[in-house]
Amino acid sequence: MLDRHLLKSCVLAISCLSVSSLSFAAGSCERLVATGNPNNPPFMWRDPQNPKQLMGAQADMLKKVAKDLGVRLDVLYSRSWEKAEEEVRSGRIDLLSGVELTPASLDDLDYIYPSVYSHDTVVWVRNILSFPYIEWADLRDRKGAKAADALSPAFTDYAKANLDIEQGANLSQVFQKLMLGEVDYVLAERESSLARATTMGLQDDLLPLSPPIEGRPMYLALSHNSACNDAWLRGQLAKKMTEIAASELPESLIQKNLQLWKQQQSEPASAPKVAQ
Structure with missing residues (x-):
């Protein structure tokens, strides 16, 4: 049997080593x-x-x-x-x-x-319009636009087969088209688009709908x-x-x-x- 004092010394040494290792890990x-x-x-x-x-x-x-x-x-x-x-x-x-x-x-x-x-891509509309939207199919028979945002292959394939979405040069351009009534909605990322709308003075004129197209x-x-x-x-x-x-x-x-x-x-x- 190990001497009690020796055992106590070993436990103390191991404890110190563990604390030292933890400190090293946390401070490395x-x-x-x-x-x-x-x-x-x-x-x-x-x-x-x-x-x-x-x-x-x-x-x-x-x-x-x-x-x-x-x-x-x-x-x-x-x-x-x-x-x-x-x-x-x-x-x-x-x-x-x-x-x-x-x-x-x-x-x-x-x-x-x-x-x-x-990055949640959402449907943006003019804040004065009623625009029922719950799912992708609700965008049928409406004209949309998007800028350079990349969308998933699943939505891209669905859009090609079922939706009318034009490609704009940039977000400012497609938001302007939306405000002029040239398109019914814009697909764009929520937070960064809100920042862009703010710089255009449109933060109160545009409305992002839920749920997102995709995230x-x-x-x-x-x-x-x-x-x-x-x-x-x-x-x-x-x-x-x-x-x-x-x-x-x-x-x-x-x-x-x-x-x-x-x-x-x-x-x-x-x-x-x-x-x-």
Whole structure:
């Protein structure tokens, strides 16, 4: 039988080792860098007062997560969505916010579940019209329009066979057609289209209908090549995203950032802060 004092010493040593290992795991990454789509308000857009940074609902959410984990976070501007993806795949940036799940991207990214936001494509109509809508078939016998938003193969096939939808040059153009009565509805993503309608002064004239035509979840993803990618961080990120998804925070951040976007569009341009 082991000597009682020796056994006590072994237990104490193991306990210290466990605490030390846990501390190392929790503190192995003191700084995270994230990026995302710089042209997707209210989710993310370039901060006019700090052009090297991104702001928006997703940026605010990431900052809360980092604060809860005791990790420093920078949400950096990467010029374009394609550049953001490239920077994260390489590991030069750790986190990519707002990425949709595709088989090819699993080669480079660990997706954090659940998603908090999604790109919901909805039917937009003039706010003065009665437009009964519950399902795709309700769009028959009406003329629609869409901009560059990609839709699922299932809806695309259905639309080709059953609907009259013209392709517009951009969202502003198709919204103008809608207001002029040249089309009956527009198919476009809900939140980003609301931001665009705000810049056009149409936020009270246009109405998004429910339910969405379709939704595409947007995930937070961690680069396989990130020096911070370990089991502890992936687990903590998943835990925080689960908590946030079950709360009212996502919607409150959307509303807050829609107001910020609207305010920025109405203010005269000012000189950005100079990086020190």
